Amino acid sequence: MSAIDAAHRFTKEHYPNCQGALLAGSVVRGEATNTSDLDIVIFDNNLKGSYRESLLCYGWAIEAFVHNLTSYKQYFEMDAKRARPSLPRMISEGIVLKDEGFVQIIKNEASDLLKRGPEEWSEETIQLKRYFITDVLNDFIGCSIRAEELFIANTLAEILSEFVLRTNRKWIGASKWVYRTLRDYNEEFANDFVEAFDTFYKIGDKNPITQLADEVLKPYGGRLFDGFSIGKEE
Structure with missing residues (x-):
């Protein structure tokens, strides 16, 4: 039928x-x-x-x-x-x-x-997301255990795609919709995104993912660690 x-x-x-x-x-x-x-x-x-x-x-x-x-x-x-x-x-x-x-x-x-489109992220939210991406990226770069690298890479794919889409007032997705939402936003970027992670999964080269993350963060001040604070009372 x-x-x-x-x-x-x-x-x-x-x-x-x-x-x-x-x-x-x-x-x-x-x-x-x-x-x-x-x-x-x-x-x-x-x-x-x-x-x-x-x-x-x-x-x-x-x-x-x-x-x-x-x-x-x-x-x-x-x-x-x-x-x-x-x-x-x-x-x-x-x-x-x-x-x-x-x-x-x-x-x-x-x-x-x-x-x-979704609600615009506040500056505070952007800073928080920058910090979390930096933290996970540093874990990824420094990790030497293949099993752990795989799961860290999965987390990076999720939070990087979210950051790109939400800072551009675009809807996000899960599973297969991660790629689809990236493609709807910018097909060239989506292909670069997939290629970076595919390269890591195939041959273990982390450089493409690291470069991708830095390019994503650059317009917002790059990686964030030094001086970041949350919940501190003045």
């Missing part, structure tokens, strides 16, 4: 009384793989709250994200605060399966949120 047919059937059989439904995720973006599932957002105002459930139906793994007509707003707010707009992205890109007159309004809300 095709993705769209499975999504329509799932909605009719499992949520016949819902007021709206959307099919989102990789199948909508044309990025589906053999292990891709169907992300279906359901709006049912008969529910008291929201929930998520996973089912195997019609040859597909299906993830249902179920909301009433107010609970989605709380998730929009939470996603905006953490700068990872999972639900707004799904709703914005989603294909309408059922609409009793309000789904397009919610899609517009999601699109507006995505366009606004």
Whole structure:
């Protein structure tokens, strides 16, 4: 059964009384793989709250994200605060399966949120992040135990990507969305980022990652250690 047919059937059989439904995720973006599932957002105002459930139906793994007509707003707010707009992205890109007159309004809300971008980092936050990056980078440079280097590199990839994106008022992501959000921001930088870490993982050369980190920090004053303080009372 095709993705769209499975999504329509799932909605009719499992949520016949819902007021709206959307099919989102990789199948909508044309990025589906053999292990891709169907992300279906359901709006049912008969529910008291929201929930998520996973089912195997019609040859597909299906993830249902179920909301009433107010609970989605709380998730929009939470996603905006953490700068990872999972639900707004799904709703914005989603294909309408059922609409009793309000789904397009919610899609517009999601699109507006995505366009606004996350809240701007304060100077204090930038300094704090610089310090943490410096600390992890120094650990990485000085480490000589391969097993530990791998995990430190993973942490560096996460905090460096976050720093680049948030200082440029861009949304961040997790897992595969780390690369996707970097690519959406700047494809050339994303490729350089991947190449630096790929070089380390393949041959153990730390220099590309170190140079990348220094380039990222340079516009904000470079590495930060000496004189950094947090929580000190004057």
